[in-house]
Amino acid sequence: MLHSMTGFGSAVYKEENVSVSVELKAVNNRFFKLSLRITDGYTAMEQPIESLVRSVVGRGAINANVRISVIRETSGYQINSAILQSYAKQLTDAAAMLGRADYAVLLERLVTLPGVIVMEHEDNEGETEKIWMVLEKALSEALNALQTMRKAEGDAMEKDLAANVELLRQSIGRISVLAPRAAPTYRQKLKERIEKAMEEQPEHYRSPLVGDPDFVRELAIYADRCDISEELVRFQSHLEQFRAGLQSRESCGRKLDFLTQELFREVNTIGSKANDADITKHVVEVKTTIERMREMVQNVE
Numbered sequence: 001m002l003h004s005m006t007g008f009g010s011a012v013y014k015e016e017n018v019s020v021s022v023e024l025k026a027v028n029n030r031f032f033k034l035s036l037r038i039t040d041g042y043t044a045m046e047q048p049i050e051s052l053v054r055s056v057v058g059r060g061a062i063n064a065n066v067r068i069s070v071i072r073e074t075s076g077y078q079i080n081s082a083i084l085q086s087y088a089k090q091l092t093d094a095a096a097m098l099g100r101a102d103y104a105v106l107l108e109r110l111v112t113l114p115g116v117i118v119m120e121h122e123d124n125e126g127e128t129e130k131i132w133m134v135l136e137k138a139l140s141e142a143l144n145a146l147q148t149m150r151k152a153e154g155d156a157m158e159k160d161l162a163a164n165v166e167l168l169r170q171s172i173g174r175i176s177v178l179a180p181r182a183a184p185t186y187r188q189k190l191k192e193r194i195e196k197a198m199e200e201q202p203e204h205y206r207s208p209l210v211g212d213p214d215f216v217r218e219l220a221i222y223a224d225r226c227d228i229s230e231e232l233v234r235f236q237s238h239l240e241q242f243r244a245g246l247q248s249r250e251s252c253g254r255k256l257d258f259l260t261q262e263l264f265r266e267v268n269t270i271g272s273k274a275n276d277a278d279i280t281k282h283v284v285e286v287k288t289t290i291e292r293m294r295e296m297v298q299n300v301e
Contacts, residue, residue, distance in 0.1 A: 006028065015130075
């Protein structure tokens with residue numbers, strides 16, 4: 001069961017005087033990474049938010065936007081007179097410097113500046129707990145929506161990867177059938193080359209080829225060098241592990257990524273050792289398929 005690392009989820013939850021909206025966007029990343037934007041004054045919520053997201057998402061970069069709105073009685077707010085006076089003086093001085101002393105400094109604009117309006121923190125602990133209860137519900141709902149999208153994309157990738165695994169199985173089967181003929185083919189070619197070379201020599205230099213120790217030794221060395229049986233066994237083993245990974249209920253993106261690298265390494269060795277045109281053709285097909293799989297597993301959680 002695969003999950004894509006890309007997706008989107010959002011939710012809005014309201015309860016009494018508290019309203020919370022959450023937006024989550026997920027993209028590829030080798031590790032878990034959370035970038036959180038939250039309404040000013042609620043930084044204490046960052047750690048529990050990260051813990052909840054991390055409990056659901058194993059890997060990927062998550063961009064979270066959390067907006068919290070709390071409707072309070074007017075008595076719960078105060079004007080910070082010192083900050084208000086500072087803003088007014090700085091703006092008046094700036095207007096004088098620009099030669100536009102007629103610019104009005106409007107209170108309705110000043111109160112929108114940071115720090116002018118402050119909130120009284122009576123019963124802050126109880127309010128924080130209440131806000132977190134609403135936030136947790138909204139965040140959980142957004143995470144469910146995110147995971148639903150990631151799973152849908154993961155299901156599509158799983159089908160595609162399974163089809164590519166079958167292509168690899170067929171291709172490596174054809175290579176396994178062709179592998180035993182590499183040494184006999186080389187033997188025949190080597191024999192023909194030596195016989196041709198001997199025919200070009202004077203009569204008294206010629207010697208029978210069959211049974212010649214140098215010929216037998218050369219053939220034995222080549223047969224050992226072009227033996228790809230170990231690589232074929234390892235390739236098939238990696239392929240079975242990849243197939244099992246597709247069915248795993250755990251996060252397996254890193255494992256699948258590693259296995260595609262190992263598959264590529266084995267087929268590279270097969271291509272370099274097997275001096276056979278037909279095998280080389282199948283090796284190219286296998287590499288192309290593995291490359292497609294590698295691009296897909298980069299987006300698997």
